[in-house]
Amino acid sequence: MxxxxxxxxxxxxxxxxxxxxxxxxxxxxxxxxxxxxxxxxxxxxxxxxxxxxxxxxxxxxxxxxxxxxxxxxxxxxxxxxxxxxxxxxxxxxxxxxxxxxxxxxxxxxxxxxxxxxxxxxxxxxxxxxxxxxxxxxxxxxxxxxxxxxxxxxxxxxxxxxxxxxxxxxxxxxxxxxxxxxxxxxxxxxxxxxxxxxxxxxxxxxxxxxxxxxxxxxxxxxxxxxxxxxxxxxxxxxxxxxxxxxxxxxxxxxxxxxxxxxxxxxxxxxxxxxxxxxxxxxxxxxxxxxxxxxxxxxxxxxxxxxxxxxxxxxxxxxxxxxxxxxxxxxxxxxxxxVRELQQLRGQETQLRGIAENLPAVDIGSAELELTLTGSCHFSFADTLHLSADRHGLTLRRHNLRSGEEETRYWHGEVRQLRILCDRSSVEIFINDGDAVMSSRYFPQPEPRLRLTGNAQITLRHWRLQQCVIE
CATH class of the missing domain: 2.115.10.20 (Glycosyl hydrolase domain; family 43)
Incomplete structure (x- = not known):
């Protein structure tokens, strides 16, 4: 042709x-x-x-x-x-x-x-x-x-x-x-x-x-x-x-x-x-x-x-x-890349036991958090991350079969940086020692909910939309 x-x-x-x-x-x-x-x-x-x-x-x-x-x-x-x-x-x-x-x-x-x-x-x-x-x-x-x-x-x-x-x-x-x-x-x-x-x-x-x-x-x-x-x-x-x-x-x-x-x-x-x-x-x-x-x-x-x-x-x-x-x-x-910090809007800080913290918006957001103890992250009830003494387990249901599927990272979890963008999540572990990147497809206005007894210090930014010219 x-x-x-x-x-x-x-x-x-x-x-x-x-x-x-x-x-x-x-x-x-x-x-x-x-x-x-x-x-x-x-x-x-x-x-x-x-x-x-x-x-x-x-x-x-x-x-x-x-x-x-x-x-x-x-x-x-x-x-x-x-x-x-x-x-x-x-x-x-x-x-x-x-x-x-x-x-x-x-x-x-x-x-x-x-x-x-x-x-x-x-x-x-x-x-x-x-x-x-x-x-x-x-x-x-x-x-x-x-x-x-x-x-x-x-x-x-x-x-x-x-x-x-x-x-x-x-x-x-x-x-x-x-x-x-x-x-x-x-x-x-x-x-x-x-x-x-x-x-x-x-x-x-x-x-x-x-x-x-x-x-x-x-x-x-x-x-x-x-x-x-x-x-x-x-x-x-x-x-x-x-x-x-x-x-x-x-x-x-x-x-x-x-x-x-x-x-x-x-x-x-x-x-x-x-x-x-x-x-x-x-x-x-x-x-x-x-x-x-x-x-x-x-x-x-x-x-x-x-x-x-x-x-x-x-x-x-x-x-x-x-x-x-x-x-x-x-x-x-x-x-x-450090340039992505240009997208940050107003910062919110939270501190306390995981299950006592309020849900946060993750439609387009960046989170930095430190944690001590076990914790479960629910990304709009669609993608699930568990942190414990063994490391991290990421779970979701397969779009074709409906069966649960899992991915793992083993090690001590000290710090997470999570980038969320409507239908994706990128989880940077311990200042970049490892990464877990995934697509997911939540309902409108997705929110992150935390449960568990971990002590959490969290910083949250909404990220601005970037229009491609």
Whole structure:
């Protein structure tokens, strides 16, 4: 299909569907969400010429996974965003079944996208091309086409390039599946972004003594933080255990050291990035001030997404809030970016035994609290959090089956920072030692009620709505 026809279809979908989507009571006040249609992975996250750019996987034509476009926002402060021209539409033969995930780089002053062109064949087979597109003076992108074909020894599941510079060379990590159906991360090198050399596998199932660890690794992101090389990745196919790996697919990280000349990545254990119900495909960027920032998709592939009520209003999914990453030993700490404090309205402070405290509004709110003892948090009688000496247990009823489902975090709970936004809750534990992110769909005017004997000190702010320009 021609690009002009695809753009016309997308424009028609936005204009016809936006009023209904905007009227949905579950639509976020300040989290990023699609105007219409289905949104998933964050892509092309970068600070370029003083503005943050965030692209995203998007099907504007339906609340379904189909041939993905790249939508685009930008922001000066990570709080107030504006829509930018559509970055990519799947119009070419080498991307006929979607412009899949990728990253963005500053190539000598030119904002350049590196992404996967996805192609599926009538016989059920598929292939993937790694492609380039350059931003033009009017903000649109000119496609340069494929620069890397499917490497030998791998299935058609090779995607999600993340690119960075090191010692004057460009490097890329790719998620991949080998012919034995094992998930891998590939490392490649280029002098000019066009001619790439596959250096080898640096991580994956049956690599570095890891053993069997999933049939596909998606969305790799490798960066240096302090003195460690951190690899974010989303392994698919890890069997659920009693207290971990309970989502359909996982998102986590390794800490280690990348030996560039030796093409070896020596790493420690795999740690989950988020212990909630919805978190996947995170991407980071290095801000001009030196912070490593992360945004994730508050969704899970092949979960209960199509039972979410927003689908009836013509839109699906949100991003997480932007987060700052720091490293403490071999563990990442995540905190909401400090810029979000601009949204705070009047502060209310409460102190006392949990069950004696009044309910507080959580339609669009931030809470900071310390607690000593056991406590139960009821988010609009829809999402439930229990804190005790073992840690945290998060519960809700599955939208498809109606059965109760649970997620866990083990450890001493000293402090919580909770960000609420109409249909999402992000719980930051002990100043960011862990996070639990989840969607939920409460009735109007949701409130948080506390019970239990814990001694609570609570600060509460209503958060202002952020209108995307």
């Amino acid at each position: 021609s690009e002009s026809r695809l753009l016309n279809q997308a424009l028609r979908a936005v204009l016809s569907g936006q009023p209904r989507a905007a009227a949905d009571r579950h639509r976020p006040a300040w989290h990023l969400a699609p105007t219409v249609g289905l949104m998933n992975d964050p892509n092309g996250f970068i600070q370029f010429n003083g503005r943050y750019v965030l692209c995203y996987q998007w099907n504007p034509l339906a609340c379904a996974h189909g041939a993905k476009f790249w939508g685009q926002w930008s922001s000066a402060d990570l709080v107030h965003w504006r829509h930018e021209p559509l970055a990519l539409a799947p119009a070419e033969e080498y991307e006929s079944h979607g412009c899949y995930s990728g990253s963005a780089v500053d190539n000598q002053g030119v904002l350049t996208l590196v992404y996967t062109g996805n192609v599926k064949f009538a016989d059920g087979g598929r292939t993937a091309w790694q492609c380039l597109a350059e931003q033009q003076s009017d903000g649109s992108f000119r496609k340069l086409g494929p620069v890397l074909a499917l490497p030998e020894g791998y299935t058609g599941h090779v995607r999600d390039p993340k690119v960075w510079q090191h010692d004057g060379q460009w490097y890329m990590v790719l998620g991949a599946q080998d012919q034995q159906l094992q998930g891998k991360v590939l490392l490649l090198r280029s002098a000019d972004l066009h001619d790439w050399t596959l250096l080898g596998e640096i991580a994956g199932s049956r690599v570095n003594g890891l053993g069997d660890f999933g049939y596909m690794w998606e969305c790799p992101d490798l960066f240096t933080l302090d003195d460690s090389d951190v690899l974010l990745v989303c392994p698919q196919g890890l069997p659920a255990e009693q207290y971990r790996w309970r989502n359909t697919f996982q998102s986590g990280y390794f800490c280690g050291t990348l030996d560039y000349p030796g093409v070896q990545y020596r790493h420690g254990d795999f740690h989950e990035l988020d212990h909630g119900f919805e978190f996947y495909a995170p991407q980071t960027t290095l801000a001009d001030d030196g912070r490593r920032l992360l945004i994730g998709w508050m969704g899970i592939p092949d979960g209960d997404e199509f039972a979410q009520p927003t689908r009836e209003h013509g839109w699906m999914h949100t991003m997480t809030c932007p987060r700052e990453l720091t490293l403490h030993g071999d563990r990442l700490r995540q905190r909401p």
